[in-house]
Amino acid sequence: EDKVVQSPLSLVVHEGDTVTLNCSYEVTNFRSLLWYKQEKKAPTFLFMLTSSGIEKKSGRLSSILDKKELFSILNITATQTGDSAVYLCAPRGSEKLVFGKGTKLTVNP
Amino acid sequence: NAGVTQTPKFRILKIGQSMTLQCAQDMNHNYMYWYRQDPGMGLKLIYYSVGAGITDKGEVPNGYNVSRSTTEDFPLRLELAAPSQTSVYFCASSTYNEQFFGPGTRLTVL
Numbered sequence: 727e728d729k730v731v732q733s734p735l736s737l738v739v740h741e742g743d744t745v746t747l748n749c750s751y752e753v754t755n756f757r758s759l760l761w762y763k764q765e766k767k768a769p770t771f772l773f774m775l776t777s778s779g780i781e782k783k784s785g786r787l788s789s790i791l792d793k794k795e796l797f798s799i800l801n802i803t804a805t806q807t808g809d810s811a812v813y814l815c816a817p818r819g820s821e822k823l824v825f826g827k828g829t830k831l832t833v834n835p
Numbered sequence: 836n837a838g839v840t841q842t843p844k845f846r847i848l849k850i851g852q853s854m855t856l857q858c859a860q861d862m863n864h865n866y867m868y869w870y871r872q873d874p875g876m877g878l879k880l881i882y883y884s885v886g887a888g889i890t891d892k893g894e895v896p897n898g899y900n901v902s903r904s905t906t907e908d909f910p911l912r913l914e915l916a917a918p919s920q921t922s923v924y925f926c927a928s929s930t931y932n933e934q935f936f937g938p939g940t941r942l943t944v945l
Contacts, residue, residue, distance in 0.1 A: 730877075760934065768925055768936035769878075814877060816934075821885055822868065822893065823934060827877040 728753045730826035732815050738832045739805055747800040747829045749815030759791055759798050760823060762814040769814055772800075805833045837861050839937035841926050847943045848916040856911040856940050858926030866929040867909040868893075869901065871922040872939075878925065884909055916944045 729752045739745055751759070758776045762769035773782045775791035775798060782789045786805075791798045802809055810833045816823040842857045860867065865886045870878040870893075880893030884903040898920060900912040909928075913920060921944045926937040 758932075768939050771933050771935075774932050821866065821891075822880060822883050823929075824880075825870075825878040827875075
């Protein structure tokens with residue numbers, strides 16, 4: 727059975743802090759892993775990773791995939807209040823994504 | 836491009852009623868999905884489709900039905916609404932690289 731575990735489930739930080747969100751997975755026929763940000767609406771796409779060790783960067787956000795150890799991390803540096811959201815990890819199997827429960831990040835001013 | 840559209844945005848149903856949640860995409864994607872999201876939980880896959888005429892069950896298909904007669908449309912049918920189906924429903928379509936979500940339908944069954 728496909729499984730995705732995200733940790734921590736919840737995190738509260740102050741503006742300017744750096745955070746690391748974790749995602750471990752077991753998915754049949756793994757193809758790629760996607761990260762999404764969800765505020766009070768539909769998830770929005772952040773990254774897709776397909777190869778181990780490749781670090782994706784977009785401004786203050788970066789992500790790494792380890793296909794051998796079956797995990798990914800999402801880093802956010804210099805956090806801002808606008809980063810407050812639920813971050814979802816979703817590895818892709820043959821035809822579908824399997825979503826974790828998410829990490830709820832709260833960034834206080 | 837409108838992307839992925841869903842109607843209605845909100846709906847309240849009585850127990851035992853039926854309804855269809857509409858989903859359409861204009862990106863010519865073959866893959867389409869229906870998810871539900873309960874408060875504080877992740878997304879759970881209800882049904883998905885890899886192309887017109889082809890559908891398959893996801894993680895939580897009981898109480899729902901789908902059809903895919905065209906590439907653009909992927910409606911979700913609830914036949915006998917139950918309180919356990921109170922949730923936010925998201926439709927999505929995808930390329931290989933990315934999945935695009937609709938704005939969601941908030942459904943309450945009383």
